[in-house]
Amino acid sequence: MNEKYLYSLIAVIALFLVAYAGVEAAGLQWLFGIIIPYLAIITFIVGFVVRVKDWACSPVPFAIPTTCGQQESLPWIKPSKIDNPFSTGGVIIRMALEILLFRSLFRNTTCKINEGPRISYVWEKWLWLFSLAFHYSFLVVVVRHLRFFLEHVPVCFQILDKIDGFLQIGLPGVMLSGVVLLAAAIFLLLRRILISQVRYFSLAADFFPLFLIIGIAVSGIMMRYFTKVDIVGVKELTMGIVTFRPHIPDGIGAIFYVHVFFVSVLLAYFPFSKLMHLGGVFLSPTRNLRCNTRAHRHINPWNPKVKVHTYAEYEDDFREKMIGAGLPVEKEL
Amino acid sequence: MADLKPEELIARTDFTPPRTGWMDTPTVIREGMFCYAAKPKSVATLGLPYPREWNPLDDDWKLPENWKEIIIEGMKDRLERFRTFKIFMDICVRCGACADKCHFFIGTGDPKNMPVVRAELLRSVYRNEFTKAGKILGKIAGARELTLDVLKEWWYYFFQCSECRRCSVFCPYGIDTAEITMMGRELLNLLGLNIDWIATPVANCYMTGNHMGIQPQAFVDMLDFFADEIEDTTGVRVHPTYNKKGADILFTTPSGDVFGDPGTYTAMGYMILFHYLKVKYGLDVTWSTFNSEGGNFGLFTSNEVMKRLNIKMYAEAKRLGVKWILGGECGHMWRAITQYMDTMNGPADFLEEPVNPITGTKFENAKSTKMVHIVEFTADLIKHNKLELDPSRNDNLKVTFHDSCNPARGMGMLDEPRYVIKKVCKHFYEMPRNCIREQTFCCGSGSGLNASEDMELRLSGGLPRANAVKYVQEKHGVNMLACICAIDRAVLPPLMGYWVPEVDVTGIHELVTNALIIPGEKEKTVNLRGEDILNKDEVGPEEYYTRPDFSGR
Ligand code: HEM
Ligand code: SF4
Numbered sequence: 086m087n088e089k090y091l092y093s094l095i096a097v098i099a100l101f102l103v104a105y106a107g108v109e110a111a112g113l114q115w116l117f118g119i120i121i122p123y124l125a126i127i128t129f130i131v132g133f134v135v136r137v138k139d140w141a142c143s144p145v146p147f148a149i150p151t152t153c154g155q156q157e158s159l160p161w162i163k164p165s166k167i168d169n170p171f172s173t174g175g176v177i178i179r180m181a182l183e184i185l186l187f188r189s190l191f192r193n194t195t196c197k198i199n200e201g202p203r204i205s206y207v208w209e210k211w212l213w214l215f216s217l218a219f220h221y222s223f224l225v226v227v228v229r230h231l232r233f234f235l236e237h238v239p240v241c242f243q244i245l246d247k248i249d250g251f252l253q254i255g256l257p258g259v260m261l262s263g264v265v266l267l268a269a270a271i272f273l274l275l276r277r278i279l280i281s282q283v284r285y286f287s288l289a290a291d292f293f294p295l296f297l298i299i300g301i302a303v304s305g306i307m308m309r310y311f312t313k314v315d316i317v318g319v320k321e322l323t324m325g326i327v328t329f330r331p332h333i334p335d336g337i338g339a340i341f342y343v344h345v346f347f348v349s350v351l352l353a354y355f356p357f358s359k360l361m362h363l364g365g366v367f368l369s370p371t372r373n374l375r376c377n378t379r380a381h382r383h384i385n386p387w388n389p390k391v392k393v394h395t396y397a398e399y400e401d402d403f404r405e406k407m408i409g410a411g412l413p414v415e416k417e418l
Numbered sequence: 419m420a421d422l423k424p425e426e427l428i429a430r431t432d433f434t435p436p437r438t439g440w441m442d443t444p445t446v447i448r449e450g451m452f453c454y455a456a457k458p459k460s461v462a463t464l465g466l467p468y469p470r471e472w473n474p475l476d477d478d479w480k481l482p483e484n485w486k487e488i489i490i491e492g493m494k495d496r497l498e499r500f501r502t503f504k505i506f507m508d509i510c511v512r513c514g515a516c517a518d519k520c521h522f523f524i525g526t527g528d529p530k531n532m533p534v535v536r537a538e539l540l541r542s543v544y545r546n547e548f549t550k551a552g553k554i555l556g557k558i559a560g561a562r563e564l565t566l567d568v569l570k571e572w573w574y575y576f577f578q579c580s581e582c583r584r585c586s587v588f589c590p591y592g593i594d595t596a597e598i599t600m601m602g603r604e605l606l607n608l609l610g611l612n613i614d615w616i617a618t619p620v621a622n623c624y625m626t627g628n629h630m631g632i633q634p635q636a637f638v639d640m641l642d643f644f645a646d647e648i649e650d651t652t653g654v655r656v657h658p659t660y661n662k663k664g665a666d667i668l669f670t671t672p673s674g675d676v677f678g679d680p681g682t683y684t685a686m687g688y689m690i691l692f693h694y695l696k697v698k699y700g701l702d703v704t705w706s707t708f709n710s711e712g713g714n715f716g717l718f719t720s721n722e723v724m725k726r727l728n729i730k731m732y733a734e735a736k737r738l739g740v741k742w743i744l745g746g747e748c749g750h751m752w753r754a755i756t757q758y759m760d761t762m763n764g765p766a767d768f769l770e771e772p773v774n775p776i777t778g779t780k781f782e783n784a785k786s787t788k789m790v791h792i793v794e795f796t797a798d799l800i801k802h803n804k805l806e807l808d809p810s811r812n813d814n815l816k817v818t819f820h821d822s823c824n825p826a827r828g829m830g831m832l833d834e835p836r837y838v839i840k841k842v843c844k845h846f847y848e849m850p851r852n853c854i855r856e857q858t859f860c861c862g863s864g865s866g867l868n869a870s871e872d873m874e875l876r877l878s879g880g881l882p883r884a885n886a887v888k889y890v891q892e893k894h895g896v897n898m899l900a901c902i903c904a905i906d907r908a909v910l911p912p913l914m915g916y917w918v919p920e921v922d923v924t925g926i927h928e929l930v931t932n933a934l935i936i937p938g939e940k941e942k943t944v945n946l947r948g949e950d951i952l953n954k955d956e957v958g959p960e961e962y963y964t965r966p967d968f969s970g971r
C-alpha cells in the first residue's frame with residue numbers, strides 16, 4: 086500500500102536534489118531561476134485556460150442540480166432558497182458558500198456500526214476545518230508573494246501582512262499563513278496515510294501535491310527564518326522576470342532555487358491534475374444550476390430523435406381487448 | 419438470504435479495507451448480490467444492441483469481437499455530450515467525504531461500494547484512454563487498461579448503486595456518483611449488458627404501457643376489483659374512468675401500485691380521492707391504459723430509452739385533450755419528470771398551466787411541465803379545507819416518514835408529505851436528522867435493483883434505513899412507515915420484516931383516504947386493509963365532521 090506515497094515522496098526528494106545539485110554543482114541558476122519558471126507559468130496559464138474552455142464548451146444536456154432542501158412549491162410552504170435555489174440569486178449564494186466556505190464538506194459525518202446493531206453518524210468537522218485552513222493560508226501566502234512582483238505594494242496587502250504577522254514572535258516576525266499552511270498540509274497528509282479507508286482510495290497523484298506543497302512551505306520557512314535569504318537580490322530577480330528583463334543577481338542561496346523549482350513544478354503540474362478542481366468547482370452542474378426545471382424548460386442542444394411506440398400502434402395491438410373491456414377506441418374494429 | 423440471520427449479516431460488515439489495493443483485488447461476482455442478465459427478447463424489443471443469452475457467472479459473456487472499441491468510443495461520445503461526465507472524471511480530489519455516505523458501503527463494508535471508488539472504477543479507464551498523465555505514468559497516475567475483468571467489475575458495481583445521490587450532497591464539488599453510474603450503465607448497454615429486472619419492465623412499458631405488462635383489459639379488471647374492495651369496506655361504489663377524452667386531468671402513477679400490496683391500498687386511495695372530488699366538486703380525473711406507468715426504468719438504462727418511454731405522458735395528455743397531468747406517488751418517476759421530461763419531450767404547450775379548479779391555486783412551480791405531484795395537490799386541498807377528514811381513524815398507527823431519494827434530492831419535496839401526514843394522522847415521529855430529508859437513506863433497492871435474486875444486496879443496502887426505523891420503533895413505538903414511492907412500497911416490507919419486524923409500510927394516500935369521510939359511506943369499523951380501527955382518542959367526531967368551508971369556489 087505504501088508504495089503510493091513512497092513514489093510521491095521519492096519524486097519530491099528527487100526534484101529537490103535536481104535543483105540543489107543543478108545550482109550548487111552545475112551553476113545552472115539561469116535554468117532554475119529564469120527558464121523553468123517562465124515555462125511553468127506558460128504551461129499553467131495555457132493549460133488552465135484550455136482545460137476550463139474544454140469544460141465550459143461541453144454541453145449541459147440536462148439540468149440535474151442536487152436539491153438539498155425544500156423545493157419552491159405552494160405559497161405557504163417555506164422553500165429553501167439556498168439549498169434548493171429557484172432563482173439565480175439563490176444559485177449565486179449557494180455557489181459562494183460552496184467556494185468560500187466549503188459548505189457541502191461542512192455537512193460531513195462519520196458513520197459507525199455499534200453493538201445492537203446501532204448505526205451512528207457523527208459530525209466530522211476536521212476535514213472541513215483543515216481544508217479551509219489549508220486553502221485560506223495558501224491564498225494568503227500567494228497574495229503575500231505579490232510584494233515580490235509589484236513595485237509598490239498596495240495598502241490592502243500591507244494590512245494583510247500586518248494581520249498575518251500579528252503574533253510578533255521573534256525576528257523576522259512569524260507569519261501565521263506559512264505555519265498554518267504547513268500544519269494543514271501535514272494534517273491532510275497524515276489523514277491520507279493513517280485512516281485506512283482514505284489510504285485505500287488515495288493515489289500517488291494525491292500524495293504528490295501534498296509533498297510538493299510541504300516542500301514549498303518548508304523551503305520558504307527555511308529561507309525566512311534560518312538561512313536568511315538575500316531579499317534584495319530575490320526582488321531583483323523576480324522583478325526581472327515580470328518586466329521581461331531577466332537576470333540572475335549574485336549571492337542568492339541554493340535553497341531559493343529549490344523553492345522556485347518546487348513552485349514551478351506545482352504550476353506546470355496543476356492543469357493536468359486534480360488541482361483543477363479550482364476551475365471545475367465553478368462549473369459543476371449539480372451545484373450551479375437553478376432548481377426550477379418544472380417551471381422553466383432547460384434546453385438540450387443535442388436532444389436526440391428517438392423511435393417511439395405510438396398510441397395508434399398500441400391500439401392496433403389491443404383493439405379487440407379494449408373494446409371488450411368497454412374502453413373507448415379511436416378506430417372501431 | 420433467509421438462512422442468514424441479521425446478526426450474521428452485520429457481523430460480516432467490516433469497514434477495514436483489504437490489504438491489497440482495489441486495482442489488485444479481483445472482483446468476484448457473488449450470488450445474492452447481482453440481478454440476472456437481461457433476456458434477449460426484452461433487449462430486442464427496443465432494438466438495443468447485442469441481445470443474447472448470457473450469464474454473469476460464466477467466464478464468457480459472449481461479447482462482440484470489438485467490445486473494447488465500442489466502450490472507448492462510447493466514452494468519448496459521452497465525454498463530448500455531458501459536461502457532468504467530463505468534470506466528474508477530472509476534478510475528484512479523493513477527499514473521501516462521500517465514502518461512508520453510501521448505504522451499500524455501510525451495509526456491505528465492500529470498499530468498492532464507496533462512491534469514490536465506484537467512480538474510480540470508471541475514472542481509471544478514463545485516465546488510461548483520455549489523459550496524458552494516465553497514458554505516460556500508467557498505474558502510478560491511477561490509470562488502468564480496460565480488460566474483461568474491469569468490464570465485469572463495472573457491471574457488478576454499477577448495478578450495486580441505486581443512483582440515490584446521497585453521496586453528491588456531501589461532495590465539495592457536487593460530484594454525483596449516480597450520474598457516473600448512469601454513464602457506466604449506458605456504456606454497458608452498448609454491449610447488451612443490462613439486467614433483466616430493468617430490461618423487461620422497459621420492454622413491457624414500451625409495448626403495453628406499463629412495467630408490469632398489464633394489458634388494457636386486465637388493467638380495467640384490476641381497478642374494478644379494487645372498486646369492489648372499496649365498496650366492501652366503505653359501502654361506497656367508485657367509478658374510475660379510463661382513456662376519457664375531455665377529462666379535466668390525466669392521472670398517471672406507477673403500475674407497481676396496481677399490482678402488489680401494500681401499494682394496492684394506495685391505488686385504492688387515489689380512486690377514493692378522485693371519487694370524492696367528482697361527487698363533491700365535479701372534478702373529472704381519468705386514468706389511461708396506454709400511459710399506465712408513471713415510473714420509467716429507462717432512466718436506469720440510458721437517456722434515450724428514458725425519453726422513449728416518457729414521451730407517452732405528453733402524447734396521451736394531448737390525445738385526450740386534458741388540461742394538465744397529475745402524477746402519483748413515485749420516486750424515480752419524479753426525478754424523470756422534474757429534471758428530464760420537459761427537456762426531452764417538451765414543451766407541452768398544448769396543456770394549460772396547472773390550476774387546482776377546486777381551490778384556485780396556481781401551481782406556479784409546475785407551469786412548464788404542466789404536471790403536478792398528487793401530494794402537492796392534496797396538501798393544497800387540505801390547506802383549503804376541501805377534504806373532510808377524521809384523523810382519529812388512523813389512531814391505531816404511529817407513523818414515521820421515509821423520504822424517497824428522488825423526491826428528496828432530485829426535486830426537494832420534503833415538507834408537503836409531512837404536512838399531509840400530520841393532517842391525517844395524530845401520531846407522527848421523525849427519524850434522526852441524518853437519515854431524513856436531503857440526507858435520507860435509500861431503501862436499498864432503487865434504480866431497478868428490486869429483484870428477488872439480489873436479496874442479500876437489498877437487505878444489506880437497506881440496513882441504514884431500517885436501522886433508523888428501528889430507532890423510532892424503540893423510542894416511540896412506531897408501527898407504520900409511510901413513503902411516497904411505489905418501489906418503496908414493494909421493497910420496504912421485506913426489509914422491515916428482516917431488520918425491524920412489526921413495522922408496516924404505507925403510501926400517503928392510503929392514510930389520507932383512511933381519514934377521508936366519503937359522502938354516503940357506512941360507519942367504518944375497518945380500514946382498507948380490513949384492520950380494526952381501534953382506540954379512537956377523546957376528540958369527539960363532531961370536531962372532525964364539520965363541513966369544510968366552500969368560500970374558495
Ligand atoms: C481557489 C483555489 C484552490 C486551490 C489552489 C486549491 C488547491 C488544493 C490543493 C493543492 C489540494 C490538495 C490537497 C490534497 O491533495 O490533499 C486541494 C484539496 C482540496 N481542495 Fe482545493 N483548491 C482550491 C479551491 C478549492 C475550492 C473552491 C474548494 C471547495 C469547494 C476546494 C476543496 C478542496 C478539498 C475538499 C480538498 C481535499 C483535501 C484532501 O485532499 O484531503 N478547493 N485543494
Ligand atoms: S466527496 Fe467528491 S471530491 Fe471527495 S472523494 Fe468523493 S467524489 Fe471525490
Ligand code: SF4
Nearest residue numbers: 520579580582583585
Ligand atoms: S448514488 Fe447512492 S448508491 Fe450510488 S454511490 Fe452514491 S450513495 Fe451509493
